Amino acid sequence: MSPQAAHVDPTYGNWRRPRRPGLGPLGLLGTVGVFGGIVFDLLISLISLQLTLVVFVLQVFLLLPLAVRTQDGRNVYQLLAVRIGWFRRQAKGVTTYVSGPLSRRPGGRYPPPGLLSRVRVLEGRDAYDQPFGVLHHRSRNLYTIVLGCEPDGGSLVDPDQIDNWVAAWGHWLARLSGEPGLRGASVVVETAPDTGTRLANEVLPRLAPDAPPAARAVMEEVVGSYPAASSEMHTYIALTYGVQPGQKRRTEDVVADLALRVPGLLVGVVGAGGGPATPLSAERIAEVVRVAYDPAVAADVLEARAVHGGTGLEWDDAGPAAAVETVGAYQHDSGVSRTWMLTLAPRGTVRAQVLRGLLEDAPGTRRKRVALLYRPIDPATSARIVEADRRAAQFMATSRRGNVQARAASEVRAAEQTAVEEATGAGLVEFSLMVTVTVDSADEVDDASATVRNLLAGARLSMRPADRMQAAAFSCTLPAGILPWEYTLVPREVKEAL
Structure with a gap:
């Protein structure tokens, strides 16, 4: 009998940063500016050499900031745009938010601020007659549905099962590429210390009145001490859909269309290890946002849901009473938050548990949210992107003199593998964290x-604080369907060309 082969844990990876068109770090617009400047200099040289020198120096002064980039690919102009935007918001006073009866805002209620101020909440019912909330982003005409799930986790689970879950999750993401009108998706994992409210509501009412004092004391001690060493975790999946340009659809028709898609989306989440999954009602979405802005009311919200079956909270009361944005933090009601953005994904391959430490409860924090943002790319665009990346990688590897460097060879292998996987039906998805x-x-x-x-x-991630845009970044980590690339002043296509 042959000895059993040693088990090898599968690894995952092969993600690649989208290659920027153009020469080196200049980008497409910088490259066009360089060649256009050369032609212009040649024409000016026919008139005056001194004028040509002046124009050349001016061109270098304008194009050099496009070549100086940070680790995450931002050039000097983009850094200046963030600082200018921050100074403008400070001058207008929009970095401070006050709501409620004593504020100048009409209605005397507490609507969410910033990117969520133009959102209204609708509610529909899916094929199983379950209520689900729809967030209508009126400024961009986008519609978001939120799914709540309870993942099984990777503890005491066979590696083969984990590998199957990862494969199923990949198939689910690939399916999103074919979802009509889907603009993006986000997976939000929220952790917080356990308040003990749910345990107390489950145990204390069930204590027998004639129970022995010793037994009652033991159960009360368990209820009082257990939450100190435990945490609660919630997982939300927000899917944001848009209406095709030039197409006019009534809001009721969009909600009815989303109601037909909810059951199929839930099946895919369950198959990928998401555990029991249900759509979130409008009330539940408002509760999640309310607790995020005011963590001190988390126990009260759980108590109301356990005792009364719900809180009756509406979207217009889910925001903070006051919020102040500073350069490196965002103060809101009973909490102060700081948000980080991904600059560099792990190089090479990783194990399935690479994000486990980041997703778990962090000691010394009130709440923590990890948001994975996905932008599925349609199959036609995916084919063009992978072929362009493959040709670019081969050109960079063969254009070097002498031996091919290890990184260039790795780029070629990764590009070839991506092209093969895309040709066999895999989806192409841009992601961030x-x-x-x-x-x-x-x-x-x-x-x-x-x-x-x-x-x-521990997660092999490189991230930076979202300085001077903490309020917007805070909104992006909420399960409310805020997609950063949909809210930029400069169109995404132009930013990619930069």
Whole structure:
């Protein structure tokens, strides 16, 4: 009998940063500017050499900022745009938000601020007659549905089962590429220390009145001490759909169309290890947003749901009473938050548990949200992208003199593998990651930052704080369907050309 082969844990990877068109770090617009400047200089040289020199220096001064880039690919002009936008918001006073009866806002209620201020919430019913909320982003005419699930986790699970879950999740993401009108998706994993409310509501009412005092004392001690060493975790999947340009559809028709898609989406989530999955009602979405802005009411929300079956909270009351945005933090009601954005994904391959430490509850924090943002690409565009990347990788590898460097050879292998997988039916998805940590006071932000840096090191991620845009980044990590690429002043196509 032959000895059993040793089990090898599967690895995952082969993600690649989209290659920027143009010469080196200049981008497409910079490359066009270089060649256009050369032609213009030749024409000017026919008139005056001194004028040609002046124009050449001016061109270098304008094009050089396009060649200087940060680790995540931003050039000097983009850095300046963020700072200018921050100074403009400060001058207008929009970095401070006040709502409620004593504010100047009409209605005397507490609507969410910033990117969520133009959102209204609708509600429909799916094929199983379950209520589900629809967030209508009126400024962009986008519609978002939110699914809640309870993933099984990877503890005490066979590696083969984990590999099957990962494959099923990949198929589900590939299916999103064929979803009509889908603009993007986000998966938000929220963790927080357990308040003990659910355990107390389950145990204490069931204690027999004539129970022995010793037994009652033991159960009460368990209820009082167990939450100190436990945490609660919630997972949400937000899917954002858009209406085709030039197409006019009534809101009721869009909600009815989404109701038909919900059951199929839930089946895919369950098959990928998502556990029990249900669509979130409008009330539940408002509760999630309310707790994010005011973590101190988390226990009250759980108590109301356990005792009364719901809170009756509406979207117009889900925001904070006051919020102040600073350069490196966002203060809102009973919490202070800081958000980080992905700059570099792990190089090479990783194991299935690479994000486990980042997703778990972080000591010393009130709440933590990890948001994975996905932008599915349609099959026709995917084919063009992978072929362009493959040709570019081969050109870079063969254009070097002497031996091909190891990184260039790895780029060629990765591009070839991506092309083969796309040709056999795999989907192409752009992804990013954002992390928001909420603490009780501004004095604890630096300690939370150190905790996040340690978690990122274990996950092999490179991230940077979303300085001067903390309020917008905070909204992006909520399960509300805020897609960053849909809310930029400069169109996404132009930014990619930069």
